[in-house]
Amino acid sequence: MLIADREFTLQEWCQFLRWKRIRHCLRIWENTCVNDELARDLFMTLQPGEVWTLFERTWVYGGWMNVVITLSPAGDRMIVASDLSVLDVLVTYRLRWGIESAFSALKTRGLNLEATHMTAADRISRLFGLLCIALAWMTRVGAEDQQGIPPRRDNRGRLVLSLSRQGWMQLSQAVRWGLDTFWTYLQLLRTPFPATETSISGSVRC
Numbered sequence: 001m002l003i004a005d006r007e008f009t010l011q012e013w014c015q016f017l018r019w020k021r022i023r024h025c026l027r028i029w030e031n032t033c034v035n036d037e038l039a040r041d042l043f044m045t046l047q048p049g050e051v052w053t054l055f056e057r058t059w060v061y062g063g064w065m066n067v068v069i070t071l072s073p074a075g076d077r078m079i080v081a082s083d084l085s086v087l088d089v090l091v092t093y094r095l096r097w098g099i100e101s102a103f104s105a106l107k108t109r110g111l112n113l114e115a116t117h118m119t120a121a122d123r124i125s126r127l128f129g130l131l132c133i134a135l136a137w138m139t140r141v142g143a144e145d146q147q148g149i150p151p152r153r154d155n156r157g158r159l160v161l162s163l164s165r166q167g168w169m170q171l172s173q174a175v176r177w178g179l180d181t182f183w184t185y186l187q188l189l190r191t192p193f194p195a196t197e198t199s200i201s202g203s204v205r206c
Contacts, residue, residue, distance in 0.1 A: 003096040014061035025082040025092045142167030
């Protein structure tokens, strides 16, 4: 399965994926031709939070794919084409954002992985493993801290403070001041994340 942003949506690339029988889920440009019209002109009455799809598979980048469109609270149009079923398209594409956010938190916006300037593969591997544990811990603490509290979002619908940043702040305070909450946070390493709703069934319109 390949999940990719718009920079990777070229017809030659999509044809290669089909030739190799690699399932794919790709965000496409708004000026992509879909059913003889531009993708941005589809579903002009789409409202923020709604998910719409074409009634049947359509010809995109040299092959038949499902096209799913949604609108963010800020009005950004998300158009995704895939050879997956309609209900799996957005659920799968959301995984890309989670991976991208994780790498961002591991690098300049968080744990500064690149600042080590390491070149030995085995050392980088061990460090990367430790940072992944730290990131998971930070995010778990942040999720616990935010549980039951509506998260603050900006005008683009994104979290003002990420769960990992929230967790980092709480852990830093607990370690710096020797707070008893540190031991509670330590126990969270053995506790699963709260369940989240990932299904979009029943909310897709054609």
